[in-house]
Amino acid sequence: MKSVLLFMFSLILYKNFASAQAPKLDETEVKVLKEIGEKLGINGTKEWDLDKNPCSGEGNWGRGEFPKGFEVSVNCDCSFEQNATCRVVRIALKSQNISAAIPPEFSKLRYLKQLDLSRNYLNGTIPPQWATMRLGDLSLMGNRLSGSFPRVLTRITVLVNLSMEGNRFSGSIPEEIVNMKNLQKLVLASNEFSGPLPVGLGKLTNLTDMRISDNNFTGKIPDFIGNWTQIQKLHLQGCSLEGPIPSSISMLTKLNDLRISDLKTTGSSFPKLQKMEDLSKLILRNCLIHGTIPEYVGNMRTLKTLDLSFNNLTGEIPSSFSELGKTDYIYLTDNNLTGPIPGWVFSSSKTVDVSYNRFTWDSSGPNECPRGTINMVEGYSLSTNKQ
Numbered sequence: 001m002k003s004v005l006l007f008m009f010s011l012i013l014y015k016n017f018a019s020a021q022a023p024k025l026d027e028t029e030v031k032v033l034k035e036i037g038e039k040l041g042i043n044g045t046k047e048w049d050l051d052k053n054p055c056s057g058e059g060n061w062g063r064g065e066f067p068k069g070f071e072v073s074v075n076c077d078c079s080f081e082q083n084a085t086c087r088v089v090r091i092a093l094k095s096q097n098i099s100a101a102i103p104p105e106f107s108k109l110r111y112l113k114q115l116d117l118s119r120n121y122l123n124g125t126i127p128p129q130w131a132t133m134r135l136g137d138l139s140l141m142g143n144r145l146s147g148s149f150p151r152v153l154t155r156i157t158v159l160v161n162l163s164m165e166g167n168r169f170s171g172s173i174p175e176e177i178v179n180m181k182n183l184q185k186l187v188l189a190s191n192e193f194s195g196p197l198p199v200g201l202g203k204l205t206n207l208t209d210m211r212i213s214d215n216n217f218t219g220k221i222p223d224f225i226g227n228w229t230q231i232q233k234l235h236l237q238g239c240s241l242e243g244p245i246p247s248s249i250s251m252l253t254k255l256n257d258l259r260i261s262d263l264k265t266t267g268s269s270f271p272k273l274q275k276m277e278d279l280s281k282l283i284l285r286n287c288l289i290h291g292t293i294p295e296y297v298g299n300m301r302t303l304k305t306l307d308l309s310f311n312n313l314t315g316e317i318p319s320s321f322s323e324l325g326k327t328d329y330i331y332l333t334d335n336n337l338t339g340p341i342p343g344w345v346f347s348s349s350k351t352v353d354v355s356y357n358r359f360t361w362d363s364s365g366p367n368e369c370p371r372g373t374i375n376m377v378e379g380y381s382l383s384t385n386k387q
């Protein structure tokens with residue numbers, strides 16, 4: 001009897017001890033999460049169950065693994081008040097079919113550093129209350145947000161990563177973007193932005209990833225892109241900018257993914273890319289590039305995709321191209337290239353498209369590809385070469 005009592009007593013003690021040890025989320029932050037849940041229409045779901053402490057790993061809160069692109073999670077920092085109180089530092093609500101405006105209440109989470117609301121049906125714009133936030137990482141990708149570029153974001157000067165891709169934002173990019181000097185990643189692709197690229201962008205020298213494809217900008221590709229010396233990924237495809245490709249591009253020696261397409265008005269000769277030793281994707285399609293393809297392109301050891309189609313390139317395919325061992329895709333379609341089609345085109349396992357050029361047919365070439373007819377042979381396409 002005595003020992004049973006003692007056992008029960010120690011169980012109770014243990015329980016109290018354990019709950020005293022599990023740090024609680026700050027009361028006001030619990031309320032804020034409730035408000036956010038109600039506004040987003042996810043209150044009362046098992047994924048947003050605030051009867052359980054989101055920082056404890058109880059219920060669904062402890063779920064570590066999500067299918068790629070889907071996620072509901074709240075991450076806490078529990079070092080407050082000598083490890084007794086937690087604050088929310090990260091929230092992810094990805095691909096949850098949430099159809100609502102963005103709640104201003106997120107700004108009440110003073111320690112929130114990362115917020116990912118990608119792939120929902122959020123509409124409206126960014127609430128002005130967000131000006132006080134100290135986010136380092138924000139993704140709004142794949143929603144229905146609209147209106148002009150939210151100037152309030154330019155007040156969050158600590159932002160490092162910002163993705164607004166795939167929304168309905170319109171109008172020009174404000175000069176105030178210059179205030180976001182910590183930006184490393186800026187993805188504005190697939191919106192309805194217009195106007196010239198603001199000069200302030202040239203001061204954002206920490207950029208490593210800049211994607212503005214699929215918008216409706218005006219004016220030339222600015223010279224100041226040469227200031228982005230840390231850039232690794234630069235996408236300027238189908239954004240209605242004018243050529244030429246500025247010579248300052250040669251400064252961007254850390255590039256590994258460069259995509260430019262559909263330039264208007266003014267052409268250029270092949271840009272000077274010889275110092276870009278890490279390029280794995282090089283797309284310069286429909287950029288009004290004239291002149292010859294430099295020999296060094298064939299010496300880019302890490303190149304996987306090369307697309308130079310729809311330009312006005314002349315001369316022969318450089319002999320160095322036979323060395324492009326890692327390149328799986330080569331598109332030279334619709335240029336004015338001349339000379340013989342090199343033998344490696346026929347023997348390689350790569351996808352090579354050399355159609356719509358002015359190659360001369362070498363009778364020593366494979367005779368199953370007679371001149372002037374369309375040939376789609378596995379791995380390469382010759383199609384019609386202009387006579």
Ligand SMILES: *[C@@H]1O[C@H](CO)[C@@H](O)[C@H](O)[C@H]1NC(C)=O
Binds near residue numbers: 038043044045
């Ligand atoms: C969610 O919040 C809304 C608005 O406060 C409320 O009307 C609704 O009853 C709540 N739903 C659940 C399941 O708690």
Ligand SMILES: *[C@@H]1O[C@H](CO)[C@@H](O)[C@H](O)[C@H]1NC(C)=O
Binds near residue numbers: 079
């Ligand atoms: C809080 O927890 C950390 C990690 O467990 C520990 O290193 C630190 O000493 C604790 N601080 C206090 C004040 O208890």
Ligand SMILES: *[C@@H]1O[C@H](CO)[C@@H](O)[C@H](O)[C@H]1NC(C)=O
Binds near residue numbers: 095096097
């Ligand atoms: C979102 O809606 C689609 C289509 O109705 C459905 O298949 C999917 O399961 C929903 N996702 C979530 C997380 O509720």
Ligand SMILES: *[C@@H]1O[C@H](CO)[C@@H](O)[C@H](O)[C@H]1NC(C)=O
Binds near residue numbers: 100123124
């Ligand atoms: C957002 O969507 C809701 C519901 O579909 C709609 O009532 C509201 O007008 C929309 N707001 C904006 C700014 O588009």
Ligand SMILES: *[C@@H]1O[C@H](CO)[C@@H](O)[C@H](O)[C@H]1NC(C)=O
Binds near residue numbers: 114136137160161185
């Ligand atoms: C920015 O994104 C990079 C790459 O995903 C990540 O490693 C880094 O932690 C992010 N920065 C912040 C401040 O969240």
Ligand SMILES: *[C@@H]1O[C@H](CO)[C@@H](O)[C@H](O)[C@H]1NC(C)=O
Binds near residue numbers: 181
């Ligand atoms: C680049 O980032 C660092 C560290 O985040 C920051 O101190 C610096 O001011 C930024 N560079 C520029 C040009 O603002």
Ligand SMILES: *[C@@H]1O[C@H](CO)[C@@H](O)[C@H](O)[C@H]1NC(C)=O
Binds near residue numbers: 199202205227
């Ligand atoms: C390039 O960056 C430097 C250093 O931040 C700055 O002084 C200069 O004005 C920038 N150039 C342009 C054209 O923005």
Ligand SMILES: *[C@@H]1O[C@H](CO)[C@@H](O)[C@H](O)[C@H]1NC(C)=O
Binds near residue numbers: 194216
């Ligand atoms: C892009 O802007 C031009 C000039 O303002 C306009 O004529 C054109 O319709 C726009 N295109 C798209 C796809 O919005």
Ligand SMILES: *[C@@H]1O[C@H](CO)[C@@H](O)[C@H](O)[C@H]1NC(C)=O
Binds near residue numbers: 311334336
């Ligand atoms: C190819 O060159 C011919 C003759 O110089 C010219 O008429 C034609 O426009 C050029 N084609 C392309 C795609 O630039």
Ligand SMILES: *[C@@H]1O[C@H](CO)[C@@H](O)[C@H](O)[C@H]1NC(C)=O
Binds near residue numbers: 290312336
């Ligand atoms: C291509 O270059 C040729 C020769 O320089 C020139 O005659 C032709 O007009 C150019 N075509 C285009 C579309 O730029």
